[in-house]
Amino acid sequence: MDVSKLAIIVLAMVAAGAIAYVFIYPYLSGEARGEKRQQALTKPASTRAADRLAAATTNRRDSVAQSLKDIEAREKARNKLTLENKIAQAGLDWDRRKFYLVSGIIGMVVGVGLYLGTANLIVAGVGLFVGALGLPQWLLGYLRNKRIKRFVDEFPNAMDVIVRGVKSGLPLGDCLRIIANEAAEPVKSEFRHIIEQQALGIPVGDACSKLFQRVPVAEANFFGIVIAIQQKAGGSLSEALANLSKVLRERKKMKGKIVAMSMEAKASAAIIASLPFVVGILVYLSSPRYIELLWIKEAGKITLAISAFWMFIGVMAMKKMISFDF
DSSP: OOHHHHHHHHHHHHHHHHHHHHHHHHHHHTHHHHHHHHHHHHSOHHHHHHHHHHHHHHHHHHHHHHHHHHHHHHHHHHTOOOHHHHHHHTTOOOOHHHHHHHHHHHHHHHHHHHHHHHOOHHHHHHHHHIIIIIHHHHHHHHHHHHHHHHHHHHHHHHHHHHHHHHHTTOOHHHHHHHHHHHSOTTHHHHHHHHHHHHHTTOOHHHHHHTHHHHSOSHHHHHHHHHHHHHHHHOOOHHHHHHHHHHHHHHHHHHHHHHHHHHHHHHHHHHHHHHHHHHHHHHHHHHOHHHHTHHHHSHHHHHHHHHHHHHHHHHHHHHHHHHOOOO
16 A cells, blocks of 8 residues: 555544544533533523523423313313213202112003003013113203203302392302302202302312302303302402303303294294104095005005104204204
8 A cells, every 4th residue: 555545544534533532522521511510600690590480481381281181181080971960960869779760660661551552562672671761861861951951040140149248248158058048949959069068178169169060061160160269369259250140141141042043943843844744644634545555564664664764864953953052
């Protein structure tokens, strides 16, 4: 190998080693970390304060995000609707065993009644199934919705009682007792639950927050949030509840407007849904032999079954179109 080429290679290796020494040695010896610490100590106070504020803001943001996730998880677990919750929201003092017993009795009554009327075991079995599983659940849902509707109608009056009582100098506990003694049902019994929980040592904010579990409507949730915030942060309770009462009354007014505007669609849906039955009854009264082929011939029975299925699909579609969530 030529001497000049060997010298060039040696010089290149020395240069590469020198460059690596310059850039890597500070990290190996700790000089870079020392310089960073010196820079941190020599920074202006305003810059260090800004860095601490940014770090605190980031930590606070992460903490709030984690808290929101925990709250959302607890809300999902709390809002899981069980049979006990349905029974309590319907205003019944039954337990699970009593509900199943009543369901069995209703199923037996319906099944036996259909068997005595038709002497058909299949019809009686369907009636037993519907009476034991479908009818009690429907009745429970009906009672639950009816009770919630009565609560929503009476709840703004309870807010007005609290507002007037607080403005006149009464404490919040006395206002709650007035509602528990003099308000209409079901507001009366729900506020009695709050008073009983307070007597057991539960804070009034937590007791009011649990109202939403027994009456799952936005109005009860608003009330619990207002009381909880006022207990923690302070402020004018009468003003906050007065605003809440105004909002609840405006929501009720808006619901009435929506119901009035949707009555035309509901009437049209009712007429369309009842038209096949009315026509069938009129045809049977005028020409019974003409229409009785539908339940005498096999083809007629199949046609009736298919028509009933599509009629059910149409009624459900119309119900979905005219139902509004408030």
